[in-house]
Amino acid sequence: MSATEPKVQPRPFALAGVSMRDLLASCAAAEAVSRPPRAPEPAAPAPVRPAAPGEPAGHREAA
Numbered sequence: 001m002s003a004t005e006p007k008v009q010p011r012p013f014a015l016a017g018v019s020m021r022d023l024l025a026s027c028a029a030a031e032a033v034s035r036p037p038r039a040p041e042p043a044a045p046a047p048v049r050p051a052a053p054g055e056p057a058g059h060r061e062a063a
Helices: 020-034
Strands: none
Touching: none
16 A cells, blocks of 8 residues: 555444434334235124023024
8 A cells, every 4th residue: 555545444333322212112013004904804793692581592683
């Protein structure tokens, strides 16, 4: 290396300025949006009321 060439100095470590909390939050957000949407949960069947006295059992309706 000649005297006219600039000397290359090693760069000091540079911090990104991002807190660990922000880094973990961004990772969690990225994971959440990268998953496919969940299928909707099946609807619960309508409740069936018991037959009233004198009413045939086959004619029950939802309450």
